[in-house]
Each structure stands twice: as structure tokens, then as C-alpha cells.
Amino acid sequence: VQLFDSGGGLVQPGGSLRLSCTASGLTFRSYAMMWVRQAPGNGLEWVSAITGSGTITQYADSVKGRFTISRDNSQNTLYLQMNSLRAEDSAVYYCAARLRTYGMDAWGHGTTVTVSS
Amino acid sequence: DIQMTQSPSSLSAFVGETVTITCQTSQDISNHLNWYQQKPGKAPKLLIYEASSLEIGVPSRFSGSGSGTDFTFTISSLQPEDIATYYCQHHYYPNLRFTFGPGTKLEIK
Numbered sequence: 001v002q003l004f005d006s007g008g009g010l011v012q013p014g015g016s017l018r019l020s021c022t023a024s025g026l027t028f029r030s031y032a033m034m035w036v037r038q039a040p041g042n043g044l045e046w047v048s049a050i051t052g053s054g055t056i057t058q059y060a061d062s063v064k065g066r067f068t069i070s071r072d073n074s075q076n077t078l079y080l081q082m083n084s085l086r087a088e089d090s091a092v093y094y095c096a097a098r099l100r101t102y103g104m105d106a107w108g109h110g111t112t113v114t115v116s117s
Numbered sequence: 118d119i120q121m122t123q124s125p126s127s128l129s130a131f132v133g134e135t136v137t138i139t140c141q142t143s144q145d146i147s148n149h150l151n152w153y154q155q156k157p158g159k160a161p162k163l164l165i166y167e168a169s170s171l172e173i174g175v176p177s178r179f180s181g182s183g184s185g186t187d188f189t190f191t192i193s194s195l196q197p198e199d200i201a202t203y204y205c206q207h208h209y210y211p212n213l214r215f216t217f218g219p220g221t222k223l224e225i226k
Contacts, residue, residue: 032213034213034215036161036215036217043202043204043217043218043219043220044153044155044161044204044206044217044220045217046206046214046215046216046217049213049214049215050213051213056213058212058213058214061118094160094161101151101163101166101167101170101172102149102151102166102167102208102210103151103153103163103166103206103208104151104153104161104163104206104215105163105172107160107161107162108160109160110160
């Protein structure tokens, strides 16, 4: 299983960015997917999750109403649409998959988001 | 939301020593707890799931125990490659929500 996350970059406060995570080596539609972030020098923070079918989504309170998780199972791709970005959203964002356990069995390499003017 | 604490926040040990990290939760979470290892500049890696089950391919010197609100993660015979930060994580069952502990940074003396 390989997860490749991309889409990070520099964006101004209040701006938007869409992250992508492309999966290979798995039946993508069968597995729940998550986004986890890590601000510089900080610990891990779960951001959002989506079921394999895409019908159920969950968000951390810190991003609810601003971020939207979605997936395209025909393209084996997970997305995170991030709007109204704030400086505190600056972090490395990882996509992760729940494969065999109730944890996060597989991870992408991370993509860096910097929110700054 | 359930609050999670880890102790210690950092520790230093000799190669060959046994290292123990604890994780406490503010509510009974049964065995819905996982442990991750994160090396500098790398993505986290799942080591232990459901409190005590060893993930495939993970060396047997890593182990976990506990249930309810108190959990323990142990590395027996510490190796130089174990330098990392270790995180506990609660997964809300059956919901797709997660909470990470604050992490424990492990260094070699």
C-alpha cells in the first residue's frame, strides 16, 4: 500500500487550498481514510475522516465548517478542501488509511501547508 | 471529548534498558487505544493496536497493555533505532474520530 499526499504550499490567511492523497496497492473504496496534521514542533492532531463509501465524514472541532473531506473512489484519491485558512492551520498534513485495525495502518509522506502573509 | 495524558513527556535511557511510557484517558475507553512511533522528519508508524496487539512486522521488543483508563507501552532492550517520539491514540468506536496523546520523546543516553 502506498499513499502519496500532495497539494501543500504557501497561502495567505483567509485563503483556500486543496490537498490530495492518491492511493495504490489497495481496494481504495473499501477503506476509511483520515487526515492528520502536525504543526512545527508540535504533536499529532487528527483533522478529519471519511468512510470508504464517502457517506460519513467526521471533523475535529478546530476545522469544522472550514475544511471538507471527500474522496473519488474511481480515481483512488482522497481530498481535503481547506477554506478560511488561519496561521494556526500551518502544519504538515498526512493522509492515513484504516486497513486492518481500528488505527491508522498506512500513512502518506506528508505535505506542508504554510499560512502566512 | 476524552482527554489523554502521557508520561513522561520525555525520557532518556541506555541501549538495552527497558523503557515504559504510560497513557491515561479521562474516561473508560475499553481497549480502543493504539501506539505510534514517529521518527524525525517521517510519518508516524502504527506499532500497537487495540492496546496490546502487535502490528505486523513490528519487533517483539515492543509491547502494550492496559484497559479502561490506564495503558502502558514498553520497549524491552532499547535499540539505537528506537529514538523517536511515541504517541498513544484513542479511536472512538464505532465513530471515525480520533484523539492523540501529547507524545513522549525518547532519547538514547
